[in-house]
Amino acid sequence: xxxxxxxxxxxxxxxxxxxxxxxxxxxxxxxxxxxxxxxxxxxxxxxxxxxxxxxxxxxxxxxxxxxxxxxxxxxxxxxxxxxxxxxxxxxxxxxxxxxxxxxxxxxxxxxxxxxxxxxxxxxxxxxxxxxxx
Amino acid sequence: xxxxxxxxxxxxxxxxxxxxxxxxxxxxxxxxxxxxxxxxxxxxxxxxxxxxxxxxxxxxxxxxxxxxxxxxxxxxxxxxxxxxxxxxxxxxxxxxxxxxxxxxxxxxxxxxxxxxxxxxxxxxxxxxxxxxx
DNA sequence: TTTTAATTTGTAATCGTTACAAATTTATAA
DNA sequence: TTATAAATTTGTAACGATTACAAATTAAAA
Numbered sequence: 001x002x003x004x005x006x007x008x009x010x011x012x013x014x015x016x017x018x019x020x021x022x023x024x025x026x027x028x029x030x031x032x033x034x035x036x037x038x039x040x041x042x043x044x045x046x047x048x049x050x051x052x053x054x055x056x057x058x059x060x061x062x063x064x065x066x067x068x069x070x071x072x073x074x075x076x077x078x079x080x081x082x083x084x085x086x087x088x089x090x091x092x093x094x095x096x097x098x099x100x101x102x103x104x105x106x107x108x109x110x111x112x113x114x115x116x117x118x119x120x121x122x123x124x125x126x127x128x129x130x131x132x133x
Numbered sequence: 134x135x136x137x138x139x140x141x142x143x144x145x146x147x148x149x150x151x152x153x154x155x156x157x158x159x160x161x162x163x164x165x166x167x168x169x170x171x172x173x174x175x176x177x178x179x180x181x182x183x184x185x186x187x188x189x190x191x192x193x194x195x196x197x198x199x200x201x202x203x204x205x206x207x208x209x210x211x212x213x214x215x216x217x218x219x220x221x222x223x224x225x226x227x228x229x230x231x232x233x234x235x236x237x238x239x240x241x242x243x244x245x246x247x248x249x250x251x252x253x254x255x256x257x258x259x260x261x262x263x264x265x266x
Numbered sequence: 267t268t269t270t271a272a273t274t275t276g277t278a279a280t281c282g283t284t285a286c287a288a289a290t291t292t293a294t295a296a
Numbered sequence: 297t298t299a300t301a302a303a304t305t306t307g308t309a310a311c312g313a314t315t316a317c318a319a320a321t322t323a324a325a326a
Contacts, residue, residue: 013292013303013304015291015292015303015304015305017304017305018304033282034282034283035282047305047306048305048306049305049306049307050306050307051283051284051305051306051307051308052304052305052306054282054283054284055284055304055305056305058284068206070203070204070205070206071203071252072203073201073203073209073314074281074282074314075282076206076282076283086238086240088246088248090246091249097244097246099240099241099244099246100240100241101238101239101240101241102238102239102240102241103236103237103238103239104236104238105219105234105236105237105238105253106234106235106236107219107232107233107234107235107253107255108232108233108234108235111230111232111259111260112260112263112264113221113230113232113255113257113258113259113260113263114257114258114263115221115255115256115257116224116255116256116257116258117255117256117257118253118254118255119252119253119254119255119256120238120240120251120252120253121251121252122240122246122248122249122250122251122252123248123249123250123252124246124247124248124249124250125246125247125249126244126246127244127245127246130245130246130247131245146272146273146323148272148273148274148322148323150273150274151273166313167313167314168313180274180275181274181275182274182275182276183275183276184274184275184276184277184314184315185273185274185275187313187314187315188273188274188315189274191315206283207283207312207313208312208313209313209314
């Protein structure tokens with residue numbers, strides 16, 4: 001699916017900035033921060049503003065088009081893949097990698113809560129860092 | 134278990150500040166922020182410094198004596214209960230409530246990752262807010 | 267004691283994020 | 297098309313949680 005189609009699917013008017021940002025998220029599975037997205041895009045989009053990247057990601061999140069991973073205390077990381085999967089943040093290199101969930105966790109819900117989103121994340125050492133050491 | 138014993142268990146030298154902070158965490162299951170802890174304690178502990186609360190919580194986290202919940206993008210919340218359980222943050226009132234996990238999630242690990250901590254958190258509406266509306 | 271190490275404290279700095287208002291672009295109406 | 301309104305983008309300034317740092321205090325060791 002193109003970024004353009006993805007935006008329409010989530011009821012977001014596809015401006016050129018929004019397309020470029022969504023396109024980056026869909027094609028870079030690195031769970032980037034706002035700043036990383038801005039730095040990656042600014043050369044090809046010289047008029048792009050950092051504020052626009054922040055605003056746009058907030059809009060995407062509100063519309064459900066991206067996930068805001070609060071896995072890292074320092075920065076918000078974003079994921080264009082909104083399907084069910086878990087994340088591991090490597091405490092050595094800081095990379096965030098996707099992990100497949102093979103069994104959904106059952107959570108006791110007798111308090112009458114209404115669950116909208118479930119996040120699973122892990123802290124540990126990623127495969128690459130393990131190989132090196 | 135007293136705060137004092139809890140500290141010893143995690144190999145933390147029990148200074149008076151550390152005891153007071155750990156005691157608050159063990160007896161208040163509200164998942165407070167650093168600031169909330171500081172504000173709750175400062176009247177009875179007039180010389181307590183905000184920096185000490187931050188430093189102490191970081192130490193607790195490193196020693197594994199508390200969990201740092203990065204469930205909320207704005208502030209770090211701390212949990213003195215390090216046993217396996219999930220959290221729900223209410224998108225209406227902001228409260229964080231404990232939830233019991235009845236089935237542990239199985240996460241695909243064929244990349245050779247080493248998992249140290251697993252966090253599960255949900256976003257939604259808590260029971261109290263549901264009752265009101 | 268005296269000396270050293272550990273802990274605590276207050277202030278200042280850092281930095282990710284947001285508020286705000288102006289500028290620009292896009293949509294709508296005449 | 298042109299005029300007007302609405303939406304979006306932009307840059308700057310402010311905010312606020314957290315941390316760096318060095319001095320002050322406390323605890324431990326000699």
